[in-house]
Amino acid sequence: MGRKVTLATCSLNQWALDFEGNLERILKSIEIAKTNGAKYRLGPELEICGYGCADHFYESDTLLHSFQVLKKLLESPITKDIICDVGMPIMHHNVRYNCRVLFLNRKILLIxxxxLMANHGIYREVRWFSPWNQLRKVEEYFLPRMIQEVTGQNTVPIGDCVLSxxxxxxxxxxxAELWNPRSPHIEMGLDGVEIFxxxxxxxxxxxxxxxxxxxIKSATSKSGGIYLYANQRGCDGDRVYYDGCAMVAINGDIVAQGAQFSLNDVEVIMATADLEDVRSYRGELCQPHMQSETKPCHRVKVDFSLSTGDDLYLPTHQPITWHFHTPEEEISLGPACWLWDYLRRSGQxxxxxxxxxxxxxxxxxxIVHSMCVLLCQTVQxxxxQVLEDIRRVVGDDSYCPQHAKELCGRIFTTCYMASENSSEDTRNRAKDLANQIGSTHMSINIDMAVEGILGIFSAVTGRWPQFRANGGSHRENLALQNxxxxxxxxxxxxxAQLSLWxxxxxxxxxxxxxxxxDESLTGYFTKYDCSSADINPIGGISKTDLKSFLLYCVEQFQLTALRGILAAPPTAELEPLTDGQVSQTDEVDMGMTYSELxxxxxLRKISKCGPFSMFCKLIHMxxxxxSPTEVAQKVKHFFRMYxxxxxxxxxxxxxxxAESYSPDDNRFxxxxxLYNTRWSWQFRCIDNQVCQMPANASEQ
Incomplete structure (x- = not known):
């Protein structure tokens, strides 16, 4: 009957500037799609060069190598008889664009x-690319000679067009075009486009x-249609983790779902859909509105069918219920996958x-233990590829991990660094957890090193600083902690450099x-202390979520040592003990609780509040x-610390x-x-507002 189409979308673990590896993963995804009967294959954004190239997009090399990869794709027999949709940067009239290139049988169909660019949060696309802002306009793009030699084409269409x-x-x-209030799928759907x-x-x-x-469900429930979503997966060289979730939807229902967190570099999601279902859906709901007020889409015609002539007995995919991970599962899986990508690609x-x-x-x-669990499951x-990477990391070509705890002992070293201010309780808690996860654990005493450094200072100045508990000043106390x-x-x-040696x-x-x-938000850590590391898997996660995550780990991984850790008050243990017990706690030092932070x-980042507007919101929350006075004190104390x-x-x-209120400098x-830390004008506005409030405002 010729109305059922089999389509493929995918999640690929691409790496910025890894042109060879990116090419291999693209070809593998196309091969899987073809083997399973697909006539159309969609890949992630900028998959040829990698999305995270950042200022490398300025370099002509990035454009050149992207075209070299495209040439390899066009020439490969794997890409025959399937429409391939790949992403790469292209310069047209001396302007760089973030593009999709659609090709079939050694011919480029359109670019x-x-x-609509992503230019908020972590995204800075307009730094490197310009948006194509000519609605419904198509121009001729002159292909590089290397591509002309393969395709026999001098020019191809570039612009706002669709494939017919x-x-x-x-x-x-x-x-980001999906997230925009003027998403292109709206006008395309009204102009008869059936597959997005x-x-x-x-x-x-x-x-x-x-x-x-x-x-995605909303996009297809309003005006019908089939929607294919492809996404990058993994760490492509920066702080973010791309979490896959490739999917296919039809008429408001998800019919195929990919994994959100996975160590598979290539995942292809297939779906067979009936075009008549789209037409019937639109016939009832949308037909009176199927008249676009704007100029119709420019259609690029291709002599090719996605359907076959005899598909009566070809089953179509039926609606499924999406499984969403809990936040605790997300913390367990997302940072674990990110750590593994970083480790295997760093050569350490x-x-x-x-x-x-x-x-x-x-x-x-x-999280490292969860990574080891995930690695063992993936090998099983x-x-x-994962087994090969593990063997390279551990330096043993015959190694095959049998259990997460055993793998943890091979690749994870933990050390407890005790001082005279450390309690026996924290030492034991660290040791017990290390034993349960299987890390190679060491206990180190740092007192000798601290004494040596203070001795150098004393030899130069003739002074020996004292803790506050021993009569020292605040400055002495802070310096001794640092x-x-x-x-x-x-x-x-x-x-880290010599323990394996x-x-x-x-x-x-x-x-x-x-x-x-939260600690980063207030700066509640020593500059260049042990928080200064190579990478930090929890630097974007709140203390509240971390506590919930540890409770999850108690049940999921049977790590009972975590119960004692959760029961103990958070402390840096940098000041002298009182009768052998910890007297210093984080929340007292910070002047507010982690949940308040x-x-x-x-409010500071997502709601974009300064001191005054934050106070106005918190007096109600x-x-x-x-009381309003106490809220004012909290707000002013936070902004001073911040x-x-x-x-x-x-x-x-x-x-x-992991959090949209991350304070990561110059990235997000x-x-x-450098601030005027008195905030005199802002704090005066708060004080004036407090004075104007009725005395019983906190009781209303």
């Missing part, structure tokens, strides 16, 4: 530039996946973590950090617990981006690091 096959019409959206494709590089954030799914032999026995470092340890599922923290950083890197093994270790997003962080410590963000360890949070 579709991105029209013998049996249907296909229109393109690129990533979206190639994305959409990153993972906690609790974000449902937005993506709901947008494992990780080293200063394990303090607190919530933060324990969370980092549990027959993934040869020297302990910085000694731990130096020792962490020393042991000391055991007669090759390679070095990556140092892992474990400062959470999470609220403040979201916290009215049951705090502005005094903002300079620390210029040196913060590259962290997994573009704010100054």
């Amino acid at each position: 579709r530039p991105k029209m 096959t013998k049996d249907t019409c296909i229109g393109t959206e690129i990533c 494709t979206n190639s994305s590089a959409s990153h993972h954030e906690l609790r974000k996946a449902d937005q993506r799914v709901n947008l 032999a494992g990780f080293l973590l200063p394990l303090s026995g607190g919530v933060d470092s324990s969370s980092t340890a549990c 599922d027959g993934n040869k 020297v302990q923290a910085r000694v731990r950083m130096v020792l962490a890197y020393l042991f 000391a055991r007669g093994k090759p390679g070095g270790l990556l140092v892992l950090g474990s400062a959470n997003v 999470s609220v403040i962080g979201r 916290w009215k049951d617990a705090l 502005s005094v410590n903002r300079h620390k963000m210029t040196t913060v360890t590259p962290s997994y981006h 949070d573009l704010r100054p690091f």
Whole structure:
């Protein structure tokens, strides 16, 4: 009957500027799609060069090598008899565009530039690309000679156009265009386009996946149609993790779903859909509106069918229910996949973590353990690439991991760095957790190093600083805490470089950090202390979410040592003990709780609040617990801490981006690091407002 179409979309773990690897993964996805009967294959955004090239997009080399890869694709027999939709940067009339290139049987059919750019949050696309803002306009693009030699074409269409096959019409959206209030699929659908494709590089954030799914369902429930979504997967060289979720939807229903977190470099999602279902759906709901007020889409015709002549007995995919991960599962899986990509691509032999026995470092340890669990499962599922990568990391060509705990011992080293201010409780908690996850664990005493550094200072100045508990000033007390923290950083890197050498093994270790997003927000850490690491998997995750994650790990991985860690108050253990017990706690030092910090962080970044507008919101949010005067004190205290410590963000360890209120300097949070810390005008506005409020305002 010729009305059923089999389509393929995919998630690929592309790596910025890895043209050879990217080519191999693209070809593999096309081969899988063809083998399963697909006539159309969609890939992620900028898949040829990698999405995260950043300022490398300025380089002519990036454009040149992208065309060289395109040439290889055009010439490959694998791409025969299937419409291939690939992403790459293209310069047209001396302007760079983020494009889709559609080709079939060594002929380029069309080039579709991105029209609506992502330029918020972590995205800076207009730094490198211009939007194609000529609605419904198509021009001639003159192909490079190397492509002309393959295709026999001098020019091809470039612009806002769609592809018209013998049996249907296909229109393109690129990533952010789906999220825009003027999404192209709206006008395309009203002009009769039946299949929409979206190639994305959409990153993972906690609790974000449902937005993506709901947008795609909504796009096809309003005006009918088939929607293919492809996405990048993995760490392509920066702080973000692209979380896959390739999918196919029809008329408001998801009919095929890919994994959100996976160690498979290539995942192809197939779906067979009936074009008559789209036509019937539109016939009832949309027909009176199927008249576009704007100029009709420019159609590029191709003598090719997506359907076959005899498809009566070809089954179509039926609606499925999307499974969303809980935030705890997302923390367990997302940073774990990101860590693995970083480790296998960095050429290092494992990780080293200063394990303090607190919530933060324990969370980092549990993420590494989760990574090992995921690796073992993937190897058992027959993934040869992952096994090959593991063998290269551990330096053993015959090694095959049998259990996560055993693998953890091979690639993960933890160390407890004790001082005279450390308690036996934290030492034991760290040791117990290390035993349960299987890491190679060391206990190190740093007192000798601290004494040596203070001795140098004393020899020069003739003075010996004292802790506050021993009569010292605030400045002395802070300096003594900082020297302990910085000694731990130096020792962490020393042991990361030489601990495997000391055991007669090759390679070095990556140092892992474990400062959470709330501590970064207030600067509650020592600059260049053991939070200064190579990478930090929890730097974009709140303390509240980390506690929930550890509870999840108790049940999921049977890590019972975490119960004691969760029960203990968070402490840096940098001041003297009182009767053998910890007297210093994080929340007392910070002057606010971690849960309060999470609220403040979201107001500061997501709601874009300065001191006064934050106060105005919090007097209502916290009215049951705090008076307006107390709220004012909290707000002013936060902004003082934030502005005094903002300079620390210029040196913060590259962290997994998991929260949209991350304070990561110059990447996501573009704010100054030198402030007038008095905030005199802003704080006076708050004080005036407090004075104008009735005395019983907090009781209303």
